Amino acid sequence: MGAQLHRILRTAIIEGDLVPGQAISEIEMSKRFSISRQPVREAFIKLGEERLIEVLPQRGTYVRKISVKGVLDARHLREIIEVSIVREVALKHDASLIKVLRHLIVKQQKTKPGDSRSFLALDEDLHRAIALHAGREYAWRVTEGIRAQMDRVRFLSFDFATPTSQLVCEHTALVDAIESGDADLAAQCMEQHLRGILSSLPLIAEHYPEHFVDD
Amino acid sequence: MGAQLHRILRTAIIEGDLVPGQAISEIEMSKRFSISRQPVREAFIKLGEERLIEVLPQRGTYVRKISVKGVLDARHLREIIEVSIVREVALKHDASLIKVLRHLIVKQQKTKPGDSRSFLALDEDLHRAIALHAGREYAWRVTEGIRAQMDRVRFLSFDFATPTSQLVCEHTALVDAIESGDADLAAQCMEQHLRGILSSLPLIAEHYPEHFVDD
DNA sequence: CCTTGAATACTTGTATGGTAGCATCCAAAA
DNA sequence: TTTTGGATGCTACCATACAAGTATTCAAGG
Structure with a gap:
């Protein structure tokens, strides 16, 4: 219960x-x-x-209430962790993972424009697949709280945020980089991707001032 | 209560x-x-x-029971986080922080050989001072659970582990690197330091098999 | 001797009554 | 008009009683 x-x-x-x-x-x-x-x-x-x-x-x-500073701190930490993980994965050259990731991207493309919950779930699936493939279950578990903070903003900002098509492109570029085995490129893709997710945070905080605490 | x-x-x-x-x-x-x-x-x-x-x-x-894999995963994640933080700190060139850190090292040198609790507390003080100085309170809070897992091993392994004098040397080298502003060197020091902390983990797990779960 | 099953003594989970502390409201006094 | 004091209603917190499930024990039967 x-x-x-x-x-x-x-x-x-x-x-x-x-x-x-x-x-x-x-x-x-x-x-x-x-x-x-x-x-x-x-x-x-x-x-x-x-x-x-x-x-x-x-x-x-x-x-x-959502703290802008808190969310940015969370994003920063998530970046550190997932960038490190994607570096490992890029060096493993595992074709089976690539296949899974591409399949997830296809499913992401198939989501209907308004169905944000489904897309976010598939987004999380992709990031989790990468982390678990690297054997970093522990790290993934630690990021749960981090993702919760970020997701609060994402659910609030679907009308303002980056369109899902853009995110699909970023995922594609990320998987391409992993497949090529270029760890630096993969890290760069992940970094840009995670930073872009909250690009609309300032607008959101300004548009929903009562949802945020000022710090 | x-x-x-x-x-x-x-x-x-x-x-x-x-x-x-x-x-x-x-x-x-x-x-x-x-x-x-x-x-x-x-x-x-x-x-x-x-x-x-x-x-x-x-x-x-x-x-x-303590999981060897779990502890190593925790250490790995802590390394990622603290190495990233110490890189930031090394680039800040803040004399006041250096003073605080050196003072902590002196206090570490003054601890009596058997007083492990005091030393571990001062060890944590040093790492926390670095993290908070970088403005990474969020990251430090996240590492609480990680440190708990590692500390369980450290409290179990005082007789086998690296002598505190060695740890003090590593701390000194770390602070020297920070003071010099060499981010790469500081990162390397932190990495070696965090890896050395659990160097005796295999021995401990073998010596106290009933304290560990085999995975 | 081995197996089986019911009774018993644990465990955590849930429901409910009572307590201490905080905030609000309103009237009375300065 | 402003301030102060107390009554009231709310909250989370703690204690206790009950319920549901598990492991063990021990005796009876094959």
């Missing part, structure tokens, strides 16, 4: 169904899902660890 | 007072600390997230 609710609330926050700053009490959630307060409380603890909500003792629990 | 107990148990596990594989029930801990099961339970959740314990529903809770 608690774990289940944790996943539900987590995606609800990331996808923006629970807006930043919104108050969410244990009682409210326990009523909404017809369970007791205890599982709710335990879900809140996990969400607090992930910095998706903020629990203020005896005062209330709130969906955390 | 719950947060307090979490810190207590966390250090107890890292320092080896709670041995890997040991069963620790909610009731046992609630009696030992004279509190109810609920705060204990919430502390367990956090420890489970950090992979320091494993909660098996309706079966029991156990201190996680």
Whole structure:
């Protein structure tokens, strides 16, 4: 129950169904899902660890507002990790991985223009496939919280952000670089790709000021 | 209460007072600390997230055995992050940081041979000072779980591990490199330093087989 | 002697009652 | 008009009781 609710609330926050700053009490959630307060409380603890909500003792629990600095820090760290990983992968010359990645890109091309959830899932699939192929499950697990912070912005910014066709191009270039075995080029592709994802962050923060905390 | 107990148990596990594989029930801990099961339970959740314990529903809770592969993965990721950070710091040429770091090294030299806790704390102080000076608080926070995994081995291996005098030398070389502004050299120093820390891991795993899980 | 099965003693998970602390509102006094 | 004090309602937090599931034990039967 608690774990289940944790996943539900987590995606609800990331996808923006629970807006930043919104108050969410244990009682409210326990009523909404017809369970007791205890599982709710335990879900809140996990969400607090992930910095998706903020629990203020005896005062209330709130969906955390997005921090521009925090998101940029997260992106920076993700860049460090995934660039390092893609360097390893480029040197392995594994044809089976290339095949999987190209298949994912095809599926990305097939997604309908409005279906952002599907595209983001396929985007994550591609990055995960690379990481796991490098044997970096541990690193991938660590990036979970990082991706959560970034995804909050991405779900908020589909109308402003880079069109998916552009992202597909970047993925293609990335896979090409991996296939060619050029680690430097692959690293450069990954770097540009990850930086471009949040290119619209300033606009978003300006357009939804109430969703962000200024720091 | 719950947060307090979490810190207590966390250090107890890292320092080896709670041995890997040991069963620790909610009731046992609630009696030992004279509190109810609920705060204990919430502390367990956090420890489970950090992979320091494993909660098996309706079966029991156990201190996680150390995974050699897991520790090496953690070290690898820490290397990626801290090497990147020390590169930034080396390019900043900040005299005040150098002063702080040298002061920490002096304090490290003054620690008594047997006082491993104090030395490890000062070791962490130095690494944290570098990270925070680079403005990488986010990255430092992410490495908390990583350091926990590594520290479990370090606390287990004081008799076998690299002598502290050697570590002090490595720290000195690292700070020298930072002061000289040579990012490549600083990165190399950090890399060697972090790899050396766990040089005795194979011996430890062989000497305490019951503390480790074979993977 | 070996196998099987039920009773028992554990475990974690959930539900609920009560407590302490904070914020708000509103009236009374300066 | 402004300030202050207290009552009220809210919150997260802790304690306790109950439920559900697992592992063990031990005795009965083949």
